[in-house]
Amino acid sequence: MKRDQAIIIGGGMAGKLIAAAISPYFHSVLILEKDPKPENKNTVRKGIPQANHIHALLHAGDQALERLFPGFQNDMVNRGSIKIDSLKDLAWFHHGVWKLRFPSEDSTLLQTRPLLESYVEEKVGEIENVTYTYGIKVESFILTDDHSGVRGVEILQENKTKTIFGDLVIDTSGTASFTKGWLAKLGELVPEEKVDIGLCYATRKFTLPEAPKDFKIKIIYPDPAAKETMGGTLSLVENNQCFVTLNGYLQTLNPAEVKDAEGFINKTSCLPLPDIFEEIQAGTSETETAIYQVPQIRWCHFERVSLPDGLLVAGDSLCRIDPVFGQGMSIAALEALAIGDYFAAASPMGDMKKLQKKLAKIIAPVWLMVISEDFRYEGVKGKKPIGLKVLQWYVKQIFLLSAKNKTIYKDLVKVTNLVRPPTILFKPSTIKEVLKHK
Incomplete structure (x- = not known):
């Protein structure tokens, strides 16, 4: 049975991919983007300043987009992407x-980025029950009478305040997200790592x-x-x-x-x-x-608080990762697949808290990989994970071995491209090579 309407705050890559992923399970999916519509396909929106920089999809992101939009890779090559x-x-x-x-x-x-994002927006625009709207700022959530759930959003459009109702609200509005502050006013303090x-x-x-x-x-x-x-x-x-x-x-x-x-x-x-x-x-x-x-990079642990029913946080609103590693869009794509798969199986809405925790499990190994590398620089500040020095030593041996060992390098590429878990770097044969190399 289809749910009525889903509302997605933020029309970036995460918002668009999630809209495509959940569209089969809702009668209507509404994307609310605060920026005005770009003048053309080559124009970068104000809300994505990173769009002027290099964007190479990791293998996980490529596979996810191929699943969401069959023929994606061939289409992109035909439009000018270099395979x-x-x-x-x-x-x-x-x-x-x-x-x-x-x-x-x-x-x-x-x-x-404009070539990639314009393709994704075009494909999302072809989905009949998805509506993409520009120039709409979401100002607050609307709660149920007993405050146990979110039933919509309050928006500002053309200087007028309006209300939009929905069964599900997903915040993908990025680092400017108001959700953490809104929850704090309700007494729910979201833990975060910075x-x-x-x-x-x-x-x-x-x-x-x-x-x-x-x-x-x-x-x-x-x-x-x-x-x-x-x-x-x-x-x-x-x-x-x-x-x-x-x-x-x-x-x-x-x-x-x-x-x-x-x-x-x-x-x-x-x-x-x-x-x-x-x-x-x-x-x-x-x-x-x-x-x-x-x-700074930041991971807000929404999975550790009691979110109102019907509210989910994803994309950069959930975690802003170090962009040097090129993992942001691929994480968003993996989150989109996880959210789509959840609604394919859940009836009617299921336990949304489990879904928020599932998104955290996608982020956790990537976050550890990234901060382990960032903390190699003296002067980087933040809470260091337990066993950091040992992990950094071991991973560096993997890096050095990838200059001469094909098997280890292949495994490293699978891990950095988010298609295999980091545990494959701890196979007995790999540990033996690491210990020999030291």
Whole structure:
């Protein structure tokens, strides 16, 4: 039996993917986006400043979108996305060593965020019972008479306050979400983990005289052990262009120094290796420098409080992850599948608290992976997990072995692409190699 109406706050990737996933189980799905509608497919919405930067889908995200929109990968390639062999076409310098490169069966898509998001929005727009509305700000939730559940939202549209009712409200509005503060007023304090990373992203799009011959994406990762804090990536994108991104932790990348093209190019010479600097010197910068700053990452533990029935929190409203690892969209896609699968099985609404806990289980291993790496930088502040030093030592051996052991590198790629759990890195054969390597 279908439920009546679901309301999704926030029309970003998480909101759109969740709408597609739950659309078979509701008569109506309404997406409420506060930003005005973009002028065209290439325009970046104000609410997604990270859209000006590199976006490569991980394998988990790619598989999730293929499930939600059959034919996704072929469609994206036809629109200009670049399909690459994830191991052969990626040149990755990590913790002072180059990863192995060899032909594999794993593929990745490279493209700009507007190309990807415009495709997803177009596909969601084809779903008859999903309505996407721009220019609507959600100001509060509406509670049932006994305050046990949420039965809708109060919105501001064209300076008028209105009420929209629904069986389910999902907050995917991102870091600006009001849900945590709203719950605090009701006496429910949401625990959160915060790690101060002082990250700054700077990106420019370039046209090169000719495309690189031996790679399609190159990542130069800083080595924290060598006190390095700045890394860079060169990624091919559609229209025979490339994105170059610099990322610096702990406020070590000053936006003023990379504001113009000359300053940006010169800054790439400060990376651990000169590869990217040498690639772009003869190139033409096609854009201004886009800056995206992430002072801290945060995980709000909504699964640990008593949420009103009918309310769910997902996407960046739930957890803002370090974007250097490129996992945000794929986490959102996995959450969307989990929410869709839940409503496929639950009747009529089931226990929403179990679903919120399921989303937390998706985040938990990724969060641990990310903060374990972020805490390698002296000066990063936050609550450190138990056994961090041992975990960091072991994982670093995995990183170093991935420069010469194909099996271990394949397993590492599966873990970092969120298609296998981190436990596969602790197989007896792998532990033996780690102990031999030390």
